[in-house]
Amino acid sequence: MFFAENKQMLSKLAVFVAVMFAFGFALVPIYKKICEVTGVNDFMRPEQVKNTQVDASRTVKIEFDANANHLPWTFKPEVTTVTVHPGELTTVIYEVTNTTTRDMVGQAIPSYGPTRAAEHFKKLECFCFAKQTFAASETRKMPVVFMVDPQLPSDINTIALSYTFFEMPGGAIPAAAQAPSGNLDPPAVISPPAAKLPG
Amino acid sequence: MASVPHGAPHTTPLHGDHAHDGHDDHHHVPTGLMRYVTTTNHKDIGSMYLWFSFAMFLSGGIMALLIRAELFQPGLQILEPERFNQLTTLHGIVMIFGAIMPAFVGFANWMLPLQLGAPDMAFARMNNWSFWLLPPAAILLIGSFFVPGGAAAGGWTLYPPLSIQAGMGMDMMIFAVHIMGASSIMGSINIITTILNLRTPGMTMMRMPMFAWTWLITAFLLIASMPVLAGAVTMLLTDRHFGTTFFNAAGGGDPVMFQHIFWFFGHPEVYIIALPAFGVVSQIIPAFSRKPLFGYASMVYATASIAILSFIVWAHHMYTTGLPMAGQIYFMYATMLIAVPTACKIFNWLATMWRGSITLETPMLFCLGFLFLFTLGGFTGLVLSLTPVDIQLQDTYYVVAHFHYVMVAGALFSAFAAVYYWSPKWTGWMYEEKLGKIHFWWSLIAFNITFFPQHFLGLAGMPRRIPDYNMQFAEWNMVSSIGAFLFGTAQIFFLVIVFRTIAGKSGIRAPAKPWDGAEGLEWTVPSPAPYHTFETPPAFK
Numbered sequence: 001m002f003f004a005e006n007k008q009m010l011s012k013l014a015v016f017v018a019v020m021f022a023f024g025f026a027l028v029p030i031y032k033k034i035c036e037v038t039g040v041n042d043f044m045r046p047e048q049v050k051n052t053q054v055d056a057s058r059t060v061k062i063e064f065d066a067n068a069n070h071l072p073w074t075f076k077p078e079v080t081t082v083t084v085h086p087g088e089l090t091t092v093i094y095e096v097t098n099t100t101t102r103d104m105v106g107q108a109i110p111s112y113g114p115t116r117a118a119e120h121f122k123k124l125e126c127f128c129f130a131k132q133t134f135a136a137s138e139t140r141k142m143p144v145v146f147m148v149d150p151q152l153p154s155d156i157n158t159i160a161l162s163y164t165f166f167e168m169p170g171g172a173i174p175a176a177a178q179a180p181s182g183n184l185d186p187p188a189v190i191s192p193p194a195a196k197l198p199g
Numbered sequence: 200m201a202s203v204p205h206g207a208p209h210t211t212p213l214h215g216d217h218a219h220d221g222h223d224d225h226h227h228v229p230t231g232l233m234r235y236v237t238t239t240n241h242k243d244i245g246s247m248y249l250w251f252s253f254a255m256f257l258s259g260g261i262m263a264l265l266i267r268a269e270l271f272q273p274g275l276q277i278l279e280p281e282r283f284n285q286l287t288t289l290h291g292i293v294m295i296f297g298a299i300m301p302a303f304v305g306f307a308n309w310m311l312p313l314q315l316g317a318p319d320m321a322f323a324r325m326n327n328w329s330f331w332l333l334p335p336a337a338i339l340l341i342g343s344f345f346v347p348g349g350a351a352a353g354g355w356t357l358y359p360p361l362s363i364q365a366g367m368g369m370d371m372m373i374f375a376v377h378i379m380g381a382s383s384i385m386g387s388i389n390i391i392t393t394i395l396n397l398r399t400p401g402m403t404m405m406r407m408p409m410f411a412w413t414w415l416i417t418a419f420l421l422i423a424s425m426p427v428l429a430g431a432v433t434m435l436l437t438d439r440h441f442g443t444t445f446f447n448a449a450g451g452g453d454p455v456m457f458q459h460i461f462w463f464f465g466h467p468e469v470y471i472i473a474l475p476a477f478g479v480v481s482q483i484i485p486a487f488s489r490k491p492l493f494g495y496a497s498m499v500y501a502t503a504s505i506a507i508l509s510f511i512v513w514a515h516h517m518y519t520t521g522l523p524m525a526g527q528i529y530f531m532y533a534t535m536l537i538a539v540p541t542a543c544k545i546f547n548w549l550a551t552m553w554r555g556s557i558t559l560e561t562p563m564l565f566c567l568g569f570l571f572l573f574t575l576g577g578f579t580g581l582v583l584s585l586t587p588v589d590i591q592l593q594d595t596y597y598v599v600a601h602f603h604y605v606m607v608a609g610a611l612f613s614a615f616a617a618v619y620y621w622s623p624k625w626t627g628w629m630y631e632e633k634l635g636k637i638h639f640w641w642s643l644i645a646f647n648i649t650f651f652p653q654h655f656l657g658l659a660g661m662p663r664r665i666p667d668y669n670m671q672f673a674e675w676n677m678v679s680s681i682g683a684f685l686f687g688t689a690q691i692f693f694l695v696i697v698f699r700t701i702a703g704k705s706g707i708r709a710p711a712k713p714w715d716g717a718e719g720l721e722w723t724v725p726s727p728a729p730y731h732t733f734e735t736p737p738a739f740k
Contacts, residue, residue, distance in 0.1 A: 027459065118521070
C-alpha cells in the first residue's frame with residue numbers, strides 16, 4: 001500500500017528532523033570540547049609556562065583596557081601601558097569597586113588585539129579565572145601575572161589586553177572558572193590567589 | 200497559474216477530452232476563498248506558493264530600492280541609519296525565506312507530481328499546512344517594522360551580541376524563522392516521500408527528471424540543516440528571555456559559537472537555493488537544444504557531491520573570527536573543491552548545447568543568462584574562498600556582488616525561466632514571446648548595471664550594511680542605484696506579462712506540449728493541466 005509506505009517514510013524523516021534539532025544543541029558542548037582539546041580560544045585558565053629566556057633584543061608594548069558591561073562598578077588598571085621584553089614575568093594590578101549597596105558576583109572575560117597575539121599572551125594568574133564576589137561598596141586590588149611568549153610574531157609590537165566584567169545573575173559559573181590554578185616551572189614567585197588579595 | 204481566484208475562466212479545464220471521464224465527484228472544483236484555505240490540491244498549493252513568493256519578492260524589492268535610494272549619494276538623505284540597517288536585514292531574510300525558497304517549493308508542488316506521474320503530493324493535507332504557515336511568518340516579518348524599536352537590524356545572519364540586545368522586532372524575526380523552518384521541513388518531507396514512493400511504475404531513480412533529482416537532494420539538505428537553524432534561533436531566544444548564556448560572554452557563552460552553528464545551516468542553505476535552480480536549467484537547456492541532457496548520471500552525482508561538500512565548508516564565512524591556521528587552510532581547500540562538481544554541471548550544460556538545434560525562446564534566454572552570470576558569481580566565490588583574499592574583502596561590497604550574482608542571476612533567473620517554460624501548462628495560454636524577451640534583456644542589463652560596479656566598490660574597500668560612504672565611492676554607487684531601479688521596474692513588467700498571459704492576451708492556446716524539444720510526463724496532460732491528473736499511473740517508457 002502506498003499509504004502505509006508513506007506513513008513509514010514520514011516517521012523516519014520526522015525522527016531525522018528531531019535528531020538534527022538535537023544535534024544543533026549538541027554542537028554547543030561539542031565545540032566546547034573541541035576548543036578545550038585543541039586549546040583554541042582557551043584563555044580562561046592558567047598557562048603552564050616553562051622557564052624561558054628573556055628576549056632582551058625586543059620590546060612589546062602592552063596596553064590595558066577595562067570595561068564593565070552594564071555594571072555599576074568602577075574597574076581600571078593601575079597603569080594603562082607597560083613595555084616588556086618577551087619572556088619576562090610581569091604583574092599588573094587592576095582595581096575594582098562595587099559602587100552599589102548590595103553584594104554582587106561578577107566575571108571578567110579577556111580579549112586581545114590583535115587576535116592572533118592571544119595565543120602568545122600567557123597568563124599565569126588572573127582574576128578572570130574565577131568569578132569574583134564583591135560585598136557592597138567593597139574595593140579590591142587584583143593582579144594579573146603574565147608573560148609574553150618569545151614566539152610572538154615579530155610584526156606584533158603592541159598587544160591590547162581588554163577585560164570586560166559581566167554580572168553573573170544567580171552566580172552561574174562558567175566551566176572554565178573551575179580550572180585548576182597554574183604553576184610555574186620551575187616554581188617561582190606566584191601571587192596569592194586573586195580573591196584573597198587584601199583590598 | 201491557472202488557479203488564481205480572479206482567473207475564473209481557467210479554473211476549470213477548457214478541454215473536454217481529458218483522460219478520466221465519469222468521476223464527477225473527483226472533478227468537483229471547489230470555488231471561492233475557502234477553496235484556497237482548505238485545498239489539498241498540489242496545483243492550487245503550487246500556485247499559492249508562487250503568488251506568495253512574488254508578493255514577498257516585491258516586498259523585499261521595495262526594501263532593496265529604499266537601500267539603493269539611500270546609497271544613491273553619499274551622506275544621509277532619506278533614511279535613518281537604524282532604519283537602513285533594518286532594511287538590509289529584512290531584505291535578506293525576506294528574499295531568501297519569503298521569495299526564493301517558496302518559489303522553488305511552488306515549482307516542486309506544481310510540477311513534481313506531473314513529472315513523476317503521481318496523482319498529488321504524498322501528504323496532501325500537510326502540504327496545505329506547509330503553505331499556510333508562510334503568510335503568518337510574512338506578517339511577523341513585515342509587521343516588525345512597525346513595533347517599538349523597529350525590525351531586527353543586525354543582519355539576516357542574526358549574529359549575537361546584536362541579536363541578543365535588539366528589541367522585540369528580533370523576537371518576531373526569530374518566531375518567523377521558526378515558522379518558516381517548520382514549513383520548509385514539512386514541505387521537504389512531502390517532497391522526499393513523493394519522489395521516493397509515488398513515481399509511476401517503470402520510472403527508476405536514474406530515469407527521473409533532473410528537476411526531481413535536484414529537489415530530492417535539496418529536500419534532504421533542508422531537513423538536515425533547517426532543524427539546526429531552529430535550534431540556533433531557539434538558543435538566541437532563551438538567551439534573550441530565559442537567562443541562558445549560550446552566546447552570552449557574561450555567562451561563559453561564546454558569540455562566535457553562534458556563527459559556527461548558524462553557518463552549519465547557512466552554507467547548505469546556499470545550495471538549497473541553488474540546486475533546484477540547477478534542476479530547472481537541466482530541464483530547459485535540453486528542451487531548447489533539442490538534445491537529451493549530456494551526462495545525466497554525472498549530473499546526479501555532481502548534485503549529490505555539492506550537497507555533501509556543503510556541510511563541511513561552513514567556516515569559510517568566518518575567516519576573520521580568529522580561526523586557527525590549520526582550520527583556515529582546511530576550509531579554503533574544501534571550499535575550492537566545490538568548484539569541481541559545479542564546473543562539471545556547467546560543462547554538462549555546455550555540452551548539451553553543443554551542436555544542438557538551439558532556439559532562443561525566453562526560457563532558454565534566461566537559462567543562458569543564468570549560465571553566464573552564475574559562472575561569474577562562482578568565480579568570485581572562488582576568489583573569496585582564498586583565506587588571505589577573503590580577509591581583505593570580508594564584509595565589503597565584493598561579497599554583496601558575489602552573492603547577488605549567484606542568488607539573483609542564479610536562482611531568480613532560473614525561476615523566471617521556469618515560469619516561462621511551465622506557464623503554458625499552468626494557464627493554458629502561451630505568454631507573449633516578444634514581451635518575455637524584453638523582460639529578459641531588460642533584467643539582464645539592469646542586473647549587471649546594478650551589481651557589476653559593486654565588485655569595484657568592494658575591491659576599493661566599501662563596507663556593506665552602512666548607510667553612508669566616502670566620496671570616492673560616489674560614482675559607482677550612483678550607477679548601481681540607477682541599475683537597481685531599472686531592475687525593479689523590469690519585475691513590475693514581469694507581473695504585467697504574467698497577468699496578460701493568464702488573461703490569454705497572446706491569443707495562442709497552449710498545446711499539451713508547447714515546446715517541441717521538451718521531454719517528460721508533464722507534457723502528456725492537456726494545457727492547462729486538469730484539476731486532477733494521473734489518477735491512474737501513466738505508462739512510462
